[in-house]
Amino acid sequence: NNGSPGPVSGTLRGEISRPGKPTLAFQQDVTLAGSETKEITFAPGGYPQLSVADPDLWWPYQWGPASLYQLKLEFKLDGQVSDAQTINFGIRKITQHRDADNQFPKIGTGGNFYLRVNGKDFQIRGADYTPDLLFRNDPDHDRAIISYVKDLGLNMLRWEAKLADETMLDLADREGVPVMQGWMCCAQWEAWDQWNAEDHGVARASQRAQVLNLRHHASAFIWADASDGLPPEPVRNDYHQILKELHWQNAVVDTVAHFQKDKQGHTLWDGIHMAGPYSWRPPSYWFDERYPAPRGSDVEQGDNEHVPPLESLKKFIPEDKLWPINEYWYYHAGGDPGNAMLGNTIRAVEKRYGASADVADFARKAQVAHYENTRAQFEDFSTHWANHKMTVYWMLNNQWPSFFGHLFDFYLKPGGAYYGAKQGLRPLNVVFDYYATGDRQTAQIYVVNQTLEPRHHLKVLIKFYNLDATEKFSRELPDFSIGPNTSAPALSIPRVPGLSSAYFVRCQLRDAAGKLLADNLYWQSTTDDDLGDPGNDKAFNLTQKSWADFTALHTLPPADVIMTGQVVTAGEETTAAITLRNSSDCVAFFLRAEVTKGNDGEEVLPVLYDDNYVTLFPKESRTLEVRFKTSDLGGQPPALRLEGYNLPKQIAALNQP
Numbered sequence: 179n180n181g182s183p184g185p186v187s188g189t190l191r192g193e194i195s196r197p198g199k200p201t202l203a204f205q206q207d208v209t210l211a212g213s214e215t216k217e218i219t220f221a222p223g224g225y226p227q228l229s230v231a232d233p234d235l236w237w238p239y240q241w242g243p244a245s246l247y248q249l250k251l252e253f254k255l256d257g258q259v260s261d262a263q264t265i266n267f268g269i270r271k272i273t274q275h276r277d278a279d280n281q282f283p284k285i286g287t288g289g290n291f292y293l294r295v296n297g298k299d300f301q302i303r304g305a306d307y308t309p310d311l312l313f314r315n316d317p318d319h320d321r322a323i324i325s326y327v328k329d330l331g332l333n334m335l336r337w338e339a340k341l342a343d344e345t346m347l348d349l350a351d352r353e354g355v356p357v358m359q360g361w362m363c364c365a366q367w368e369a370w371d372q373w374n375a376e377d378h379g380v381a382r383a384s385q386r387a388q389v390l391n392l393r394h395h396a397s398a399f400i401w402a403d404a405s406d407g408l409p410p411e412p413v414r415n416d417y418h419q420i421l422k423e424l425h426w427q428n429a430v431v432d433t434v435a436h437f438q439k440d441k442q443g444h445t446l447w448d449g450i451h452m453a454g455p456y457s458w459r460p461p462s463y464w465f466d467e468r469y470p471a472p473r474g475s476d477v478e479q480g481d482n483e484h485v486p487p488l489e490s491l492k493k494f495i496p497e498d499k500l501w502p503i504n505e506y507w508y509y510h511a512g513g514d515p516g517n518a519m520l521g522n523t524i525r526a527v528e529k530r531y532g533a534s535a536d537v538a539d540f541a542r543k544a545q546v547a548h549y550e551n552t553r554a555q556f557e558d559f560s561t562h563w564a565n566h567k568m569t570v571y572w573m574l575n576n577q578w579p580s581f582f583g584h585l586f587d588f589y590l591k592p593g594g595a596y597y598g599a600k601q602g603l604r605p606l607n608v609v610f611d612y613y614a615t616g617d618r619q620t621a622q623i624y625v626v627n628q629t630l631e632p633r634h635h636l637k638v639l640i641k642f643y644n645l646d647a648t649e650k651f652s653r654e655l656p657d658f659s660i661g662p663n664t665s666a667p668a669l670s671i672p673r674v675p676g677l678s679s680a681y682f683v684r685c686q687l688r689d690a691a692g693k694l695l696a697d698n699l700y701w702q703s704t705t706d707d708d709l710g711d712p713g714n715d716k717a718f719n720l721t722q723k724s725w726a727d728f729t730a731l732h733t734l735p736p737a738d739v740i741m742t743g744q745v746v747t748a749g750e751e752t753t754a755a756i757t758l759r760n761s762s763d764c765v766a767f768f769l770r771a772e773v774t775k776g777n778d779g780e781e782v783l784p785v786l787y788d789d790n791y792v793t794l795f796p797k798e799s800r801t802l803e804v805r806f807k808t809s810d811l812g813g814q815p816p817a818l819r820l821e822g823y824n825l826p827k828q829i830a831a832l833n834q835p
Contacts, residue, residue, distance in 0.1 A: 180210035188255040190218055196234060196247045202227045208253070235296055236268025236396040238333050239354030240605055241630050244268065246351060246396060266351060268396025271296055274429035276449045277567065290474040291449030292567035293399065293429060295356075298630065298663060301563055303556055303603060304334030304358070305574035305585060306478060309342040320345045322590055322784040323575060324353050329786045330585065330596065331603030336477055336570050338362035338405050341388060350397035358477070358570075359392060360402025360431075368407045381413065385420045393426055400429040406452070408433040434477045452478040454717030456514070456572060456583070457522040458547065460530075460707035460726065461554030461700075465614035468712045472558055475568035481551060482512045482572070482718070483523035484595060485544035486587040487770075489781060491537065493589060494579035501537040511581045516718025520581060523547070529725040530703075532732060542823065545594030546768055549791060550701070552585070552595040556602030557609045561624040561665045571599065590784040597791045605629050607696045608638060608687040609665075613673070618706060623669040623685060627660045634659040635690035638668045644678040645730060647765050647796050679704050680730040682765070682793075699793050701767075703727050734824040737766035739794065741820045743773075743832045747808055754804040754832060756818060760794035767793050769822040773804055775814035778829050782806045782816065 180186050187209045194202040204225045210216055222228045234245035245268060252262040277289040293300040307323070310316065324346070327335065335346075335355060339362030350357050361367040366377070373381070385403075392398045403409055403417045414432055421430055431448035453471040458481045464472045471479065485491075491500060499506040503520065511518050527534070527543045534540035552571070559569040572583050579588045585599055586592045601607075605628040613621045623640055627633055636658040642651035651674040660666050680703050687696040703726035709715065710723040743756040754773055760766045768791050772781040788803040818830040 179215045180213060183212040185209065185211050186255055188253055188260065190251065190253050192220065193250045194228075194247055195250075196245070199234065199247075202230070204228065230269065233269040236270040237354060238295060238300070238356055239328055240331070240333060240628065241295075241298070242354075244352060244354030244396065249394075265394045266348075266396075267394045268351065270396060272399050272428045274400075274431075277565075288447060288449060290565070290567045291431065292475065295399075299563070300333075301559065301566075301628070301663075302334045302356075302475075302568035302570065303332060303559055304336060304356075304569075305330075305332050305571040307335045307337045307346075307574045308577055309337070309340055309346070311577045313340075313342045315343050315345060317345050320349055324349045324355060325786060326586055326590075326592070326596075326784065327355055327574070328353060330600050331605065332571075332574075332599075334358060334399070334570065335574065336400075338402075339365070339367060347392070347395050347397060351395050355397055356399040357395070357397045358400035358402065359388075359398065360400075360434075361404055363404075363406035368404055368409075370407075370410050370413060373413075378413070378416070382416050382420065385417050386424065389421060389424045389426055393424060393428075398428055400431065401426065402434055403430065403432045405433070406435050408435070450475045450477055450568070452476060454479050454572075455715070456480070456482045456718050457517060457720050458483060458526045458551055459554075459720065460526075460709070460722070461550050462612040462614035462618075462707050463709055464554040464558035465611045466709075467615055469709075469715055470712070471715065471717070472555070472569075473565050477568070477570040478572040479555065479569060480572040480583045481523070481548065481595070482514070482517040482583040483520045484548060484581055484584050484587075484593070485520070485523060485541055486581075486589075487545060487591060487593045488538050488541040490579070490587050490589050490591050490593075491541060501540075503540075507581065510579055512583075514718050516716070517582075522720040526720060529722075530707075530728050532729040542821075545770075545791065546701075546823070547594070549594035549598035549601075549768075551598070553598035553602040554612070556599055557607075557626075560602065560607065560626045560628065561609050561611070563665065591781060592785075592787075592790070594791060597789065600789070601698060604696060606633070606687065608668070608685040608698055610640075610683050610685050610698065610700050612700070612702070613706070619673055621671040622667050623671060624665050625658060625660050625668045625687065626665045628663060630662045632659065632661050633689075636660070636695070637688040637690070637692075639684075639686040639688070640669060640671060641684045642674045642677065643682040643684065643765075643795075645680055645682070645734060645765065646678070647763070650674055650677055650681070677704055678730060680728050701728060701731070731767065731823060734767055735762075735764045737764055737794075737822065737825045738762040739766050739769065739820065739822070739825055739828075741771070741818055741828060741830045743818050743830065744835045745816050745832045746835060750808055752806055752808045752811070752816070754816065756802045756804060756832075757799060758792070758794060758802070758820070759799040760796060763796045764824070765793060765795055766825055767823040769794065769820060769825060771802055772819045773806065773832065774817045774819050774829075775811055777817045778819060778827075779814060779817065781819075782810050784810070 191205040246266045273294045336358040434450040531543040559566045576584045576588045607626040609624040611622045638655040683700040685698045705727045707726045708724040738761045740759045745754040785806040816832040821827045
């Protein structure tokens with residue numbers, strides 16, 4: 179752009195570099211008339227050095243390194259640099275597709291939206307992110323969120339229009355986390371019938387500015403021209419023209435609502451829906467193929483009534499208002515009548531786990547319920563690629579203390595949903611389908627391999643236990659192979675007789691040498707959850723006919739678990755190993771281990787555990803690995819705390835080796 183009134187002539191020089199790769203240089207003489215803006219092109223036909231041989235590709239973090247190149251540009255006039263700019267970018271290819279599965283017959287043909295990344299089918303299992311309410315820049319907080327995203331195993335972040343500073347995008351580029359951005363619902367962006375000429379001008383200028391800002395980011399995979407609605411044709415045409423002019427080379431959708439009609443009555447659909455649900459569902463719901471919402475490609479589905487762990491509740495609910503649940507809780511709940519009073523989660527917890535004696539009892543049971551629901555959502559989408567292309571959890575985080583849907587709370591404390599999601603998102607996994615399909619008399623056991631490498635000579639083991647840890651059923655598949663980036667059924671299991679009213683199903687995956695690769699424990703009931711007619715499934719309300727009965731879990735005798743730990747501090751990072759050994763003859767169910775700031779202090783946050791809310795069978799032991807920033811101890815010595823469903827709180831020292 180020539181900002182002066184007279185013509186200028188100069189040289190535009192560029193340089194592309196990456197450590198270990200040859201530097202690519204190119205230049206072009208440019209003449210600009212007064213006040214002229216001109217696009218300058220360097221095409222491989224005229225600049226063969228831009229046909230990069232053997233590039234280091236940018237991959238989503240689970241599939242490979244997020245390799246970045248650097249581009250330096252400068253424009254010289256009379257030998258002096260007039261302007262210069264440096265950006266990072268990735269070499270990768272994003273293509274969008276539609277499958278043939280027509281989950282909504284009234285929509286017509288087209289199928290579900292999905293992506294390929296560098297030629298590989300990419301099953302999206304992400305979460306909806308929200309930035310700081312006041313758009314404050316906090317790089318440490320952003321780094322903590324990205325570290326949680328990768329620890330969980332999520333492979334995409336979506337957010338709408340609340341487009342803050344570059345920190346999160348730069349982190350996503352470096353850390354290999356794909357991003358979906360676009361314009362938002364529920365505001366002027368979708369009030370098209372109210373737009374005047376100024377609104378249209380602002381929309382076009384905003385589209386241009388955001389796409390210019392976003393397009394060089396390697397993490398930018400999808401742009402959405404709208405969320406809940408479909409822009410009118412003139413607006414769509416404007417948006418499309420701007421995307422074309424700015425060489426947007428990634429995916430683009432006009433709406434993420436499942437279908438819209440234009441003024442001529444034609445159905446328009448970009449293969450994505452947002453039918454929820456936005457309230458708690460039993461695990462079998464996700465695998466029951468009768469319900470349309472948990473299928474296809476969905477950018478908003480999860481539980482909008484998330485109860486944080488007790489430690490967090492005590493930080494934002496006054497002590498005298500912690501129990502019973504009251505208007506102080508509702509103030510921090512969702513705005514929809516379906517979730518404004520936490521009715522769905524309260525009903526699910528009480529119906530399945532029994533009435534709660536106090537807030538500690540309720541919060542503990544809620545973590546169990548959140549764990550099983552969230553795990554099942556991600557398991558379902560990992561096992562059924564054919565008609566399950568994308569699930570995006572609503573939501574990832576909260577930017578104020580809230581019961582609104584999240585995988586970790588405002589204080590960055592992970593709860594049951596976090597560790598359930600982490601279990602369901604494991605790249606190599608073994609999954610039980612809850613006897614959810616058909617006549618519900620046969621369960622399917624799936625092996626999931628979300629890596630790009632095939633696996634051979636795997637051993638699949640399934641065991642059913644009564645609550646007293648008595649083994650009632652066992653089956654083994656000794657030699658199982660699975661290809662890359664896929665899932666496959668491994669075993670079919672009939673209903674097992676003679677089980678206690680609540681029982682355990684344990685699925686394990688081992689390699690040929692016997693090494694444990696995946697360990698997935700389910701608590702089940704001989705009474706099935708039944709949501710009834712699929713036509714009555716309401717996104718914001720739980721309409722359930724009958725309930726699984728887990729009240730027998732209260733009859734588990736007190737467990738005796740010995741906890742020991744060692745800590746190693748190396749500069750800014752501290753690591754710990756927590757060993758839990760069940761010395762009793764009963765099952766120690768749903769154990770939450772925490773590293774605390776001093777004896778029985780607050781949990782160190784943010785923190786990464788390789789697993790948590792674990793269950794130990796009699797005489798069984800388990801070692802958990804923990805990482806956190808040394809400074810987050812706040813000068814306090816680290817200690818350990820352990821609680822469980824049938825284990826009173828205990829604390830222990832965390833020793834130096």
